[in-house]
Amino acid sequence: MSNEPHIDDVVKVSGSSNPQSVGSIVARSVIAGQQPKMRAIGASAVNQAVKACAIARGFVAPRGVDLCFIIGFDDIAGDNGDTISAISFKPVAR
Numbered sequence: 001m002s003n004e005p006h007i008d009d010v011v012k013v014s015g016s017s018n019p020q021s022v023g024s025i026v027a028r029s030v031i032a033g034q035q036p037k038m039r040a041i042g043a044s045a046v047n048q049a050v051k052a053c054a055i056a057r058g059f060v061a062p063r064g065v066d067l068c069f070i071i072g073f074d075d076i077a078g079d080n081g082d083t084i085s086a087i088s089f090k091p092v093a094r
Helices: 019-031 043-063
Strands: 010-013 037-040 067-077 083-093
Touching: 010 019, 010 043, 019 043, 019 083, 037 043, 043 067, 043 083
Parallel strands: 010 037
Antiparallel strands: 037 083, 067 083
């Protein structure tokens, strides 16, 4: 069995995403035992994803969960076949 997330386990964040909503989705998933990876393409999307990380940490902290994120790059195939770099945020509950 692969450790890679299923396609449903990726939360795509855009520059117009509501960080409160994204943070809530991540927090609820982490509490349920899942590890949804956030993926952002572009500066404004990365900004919203970082805000969502902070919000998710705040949601799970009262339950005694220290939520950290492993940040990295993902290569995604674009519509025209080009490779696009995305920033990924993988939650780790401690």
